[in-house]
Amino acid sequence: MNLAIKDIRHGLFRFVLTCFGLGLLMTVVLAMIGIYNGLVADALAVVKAPAADIWVVEAGTQGPFAEASSIPADTRDAVARMPGVAEAGAITYQTIEAAHAGQTLRLYVIGFEPGRPGGPQRIAEGRGLGTSHFELLADRKTGLVLGDTIRLGRNRFSVAGLVEDAMNSVGDPAVYVTLADALTLQTALDPAAARVQVARGDQGIRPATVAAVIARLEPGADVALLTATVRQWKHLAALSQTEQEDLLLASVVDRARRQIGLFLGILLSVSAVVIALIIYTMTMEKLKQIATLKLIGAPDRTIVALIVQQAMLLGASGLGIGLALILLVKDNFPRRVVLEPFNALVLTGIILVVCLVASGLGVRAALKVDPATALGG
Amino acid sequence: MTLGDILVNVQGVAKHYGEGETRVDALRSIDLRVHAGEVIALLGPSGSGKTTLLNVIGCILAPTAGRVELDGDAVFDGIWLRSDLRRLRLDKIGFIFQAHNLLPFLTAEENVSVVLDLAGWSAAKGRARARELLDYLEVGHRAKVKPALLSGGEAQRVAIARALANRPRIILADEPTAALDSGRAQLVMDLLRKLATEQEACIIAVTHDEKIFDRFDRLIHLRDGRLADA
Structure with a gap:
């Protein structure tokens, strides 16, 4: 019996009511874990997207994400010619706001050279950029669909393809345009402002600059040697992909990550106390x-x-309800909620220990x- | 009445709490023998030691001194002689409580069979024995009902069935009729007497209920921890 x-x-x-209450608490814990993971994943998405081995940026900066970086666009040719470099591409990043369907979209515009590193790894729907101008690839979270047009700067762009999980570290969805369009978007002035500049003697001729040049290396090429070689050009700095990722996590999202991490810790502690109180009261x-x-x-x-089985059933039911709820609602969060099986496993372990204690x-x-x-x- | 085996043999049992000025002697050198088939009552004012004596016989409370034998087994002689007191209670002693103390999450039948489950009976045999006892106590038709839906009399009869489930020879009852009206109290006492006779068991009840005094073979009075009269 x-x-x-x-x-x-x-x-x-x-x-059941107690399990549901506990389930809601677990939902919040899981949501917080997912938001924490999402923050890191979002931050790294933009760095990982080009699948680069080396990032060449402006000397004395830790660009292009942690700090602004501006280097001549033709640096790409110099880098591409280096021994061990398989291919190289120039890339720009900027954040703009654009009106679409009665709403203002905040977009992270990535300019890249089609056929060279810097574009998205995978097109989820549609095709890549087929023309030199006025086409873009948009992340699904922009809300844009294939064939939509949107005005960026002084030009209207049409959506040629859709990508997924492309955004910057603060969650703004990305759009990819050609480097030429991105440079125009960066430098073209409003007509009135342009007239004032001409009147002041500005010829409007500026050297093309990009945020970074990224390079993919040939198999067996030495990353450390190549970055050291690039640094010999005094106006350039070079970072490996790992350094770039570490830099982004350490500087750009570190505070937010620690904030959420601390809150997650508090939330887990509160959950542990609540579970302990429920089980203790049930026994009393x-x-x-x-x-x-x-x-x-x-x-x-x-x-x-009698006591341990009830505690375990309570914990397992609460966790199960929490998992089911978060899987149901996670896509409705404005920012990505990333839950890995490992997270559920760790939380299960924690809840198991809490229930046992x-x-x-x-x-x-x-x-x-x-x-x-x-x-x- | 022919006296059967000695089922409870208490010799020189004393129990005190605290020391020095705060010392309270709950029991002082109690000698008591209860035979199979006997139904006895422990009487006395509040604080006289009735419940303490019941707890000592029920192996719930260790006396300070003395010797206790239950159903021929010495269980206490200055110290407990058995380490498995719960198993001893399960096998030899049945308890009937003032407030029946049925487990609210079990049906009447399960409340009886849980004892047999603990004693290692198979589920089927336990259910059959529980049903047999409930039928015998005329509450078989309420076997699948939870205690909250039983009347006071029905609940007390289920509690008696639970006390008898594992065929113990010593039944300890704490105010078994306190929650019952006069008629039902007489019925319960008749039933306990019948069981004592049929199962060769003894029944020791703590009671204040004067209406049922005539149902006991002996009335044992306690006063200030001593047997006042027997």
Whole structure:
């Protein structure tokens, strides 16, 4: 006879309600884990997207994400000619706001050279950029669909393809345009402003600059040697892909990451206390029944099983409900919520330990209860 | 009445709490023998030691001194002689409580069979025995009902069935009729007497209920932890 199950079935509504409450708490914990992961994944997405081995940026900067970087566009040719470099591409990044369908979209514009490194790894829908101008590839989160047109700067662009999970570290969805369009977008002035500049003697001739040049290396090429070689040009700096990723995490998203991490820690602690309180209270409410069981001869293992099984069922149900709820709602969050099986596994472990510790407190109280309590006076 | 085996043999049992000025002597050198088939009552004012004596006989409370034998087995002689007191209670002692103390999450039948489950009976045999006892106590038709839906009399009869489930020879009852009206109280006492006779068990009840005094073979009075009269 399983007393734990019998007791749960007796107060099923209350147990389900408690599990649901715990499930909601688990949903918040899982959401916070997902947001934390999402923040890191979003931040790294833009760095990982070009699948580069080396980032060549302006000397004395840690660009192009942690700091602004501006280097001559023809640096790409110099880098491409270096021994060990398989291919190289120039790339620009800028954030702009554009009106679309009555809304203002905040977009992260990535300019790249089609056919060279810098573009998206995979097109989810549609095709890549087929013309030199006025086409773009948009992340799905922009809300743009194939064939849509949107005005960026002084020109209207049409959506040729859609990509996924392309955004900057603050979650602005990315659009990819050709480098030429990106440079125009960066430098072209409003007509009135342009007239003022001409009147002031500005010929409007500026050297083309890009944020970075990225390079993919041939198999077996030495990354450290190549970055060291690039640094010999005094106006350039070079970072490996790993350095770029570390830099982004350490500088750009570090504070937000620590903030969420700390909040997650607090939330887990609160959850642990809540679970412990629920289990302890459940046990305290049964002390008279436990005393009766002891009096009629129930061994300690029967009483321990009653408490531990209920604690485990409560924890497992709460976690299950939490997982189901977060999987249902995670796509409605404005920023990405990334949940890996590993996260669920770790949380399961934590909840298991919390339930065991909490039921330990209950077991301790239950084993101390005097069977004479059942007799009264 | 022919006296059967000695089922409870208490010799020189004393129990005190605290020391020095705060010392309270709950039991002072109690000698008591209860035979199979006997139904006895422990009487006395509040604080006289009735419940303490019941707890000592029920192996719930260790006396400070003395010797206790249950159903021929020495269980206490200055110290507990058995380490498995719960198993001893399960096998030899049945408890009937003032407030029946049925487990609210089990049906009447399960409340009885849980004892047999703990004693290692198979589920089917346990259910059959529970049903047999409930039928015998005329509450078989309420076997699948939870205690909250039983009347006071029905609940007390289920509690009696639970106390008898594992065929113990010593039944300890704490105010077994306190929650019952006069008629039902008489019925319960008749039932306990019948069981004592049929199962060769003894019944020791703590009670204040004067209406049922005539149902006992002996009335044992306790006063200030001593047997006042027997």
